[in-house]
Amino acid sequence: MKTFTLRQTILAVTTLLMSLSIFAQEAPKFEITPEADLVSSYVWRGVHQSGPSIQPSLTASYGGLSLNLWGSTDFSTANDMGIAKEFDITLAYEVGGLTLAVTDYWWAGEGARYGNYSANHYYEGSIGYYFGDQCPLSLSWSTMFGPGTDEKKENGDPFYSTFIEAAYDFNVLGVDVTPSIGVSPWTGMYHREGTSGFALSTIAVKASKEIKITDSFSLPIFAEAIVAPNQDTVFLVFGLTIK
DSSP: OOOOOHHHHHHHHHHHHHHHHHHHHHSOOEEEEEEEEEESSEEETTEEEESSEEEEEEEEEETTEEEEEEEEEEEEEEETTEEEEEEEEEEEEEETTEEEEEEEEEOOOTTSOTTOHHHHOEEEEEEEEEOOTTSOEEEEEEEEETTSOOOBOTTSOBOOOEEEEEEEOEEETTEEEEEEEEEESSSSTTSOTTOOSSEEEEEEEEEEEEEEEETTEEEEEEEEEEEEGGGTEEEEEEEEEEO
């Protein structure tokens, strides 16, 4: 029978504990993250959606897989369908810097039926890549698809409305700054009426900072200047995040 010395036993136990520690660090964790934004106006991909709004979200994640529920409710705007309201569901998977996602958008408003999927829902597939901290560049491509309500051509075919965005993050004097540019490569839902083809949708700069309230609580705030050439308009949006 093989016997172990005290030194060998200690070495084996130490190796086992280190292996378990590494495994525990690498093992995925299930997390639930609630938060909400308050914004002065809701602008999405260069298109004005509504006035001052509250935008709560709830994310469940496990490893690189996540399910996000996101909503927006306007404080003031009322129309034929009532208050402007949106509810989106996004399933995403992230590995390395690559993210793949599918989103179900519903923004038909307070008076519309949520279950009317063929008339009131938009479906979108997205792919994005973040190059890392050494080169904090993000690229994303998002295209509408499926039987939802994407804009249609005269012959009834969908436009497959597409939005491509590039963003770059850096820090200046403790403020996180993100310039970005977004384009729509062909005619779709992001175009102003009467325009078609390739469109420069957004040129934006967002600045974010955490304001320290107490030793244990900080309030993240942000401001974003957005030029929307295809819509021939500009926006300056202020918001704060509650976590």
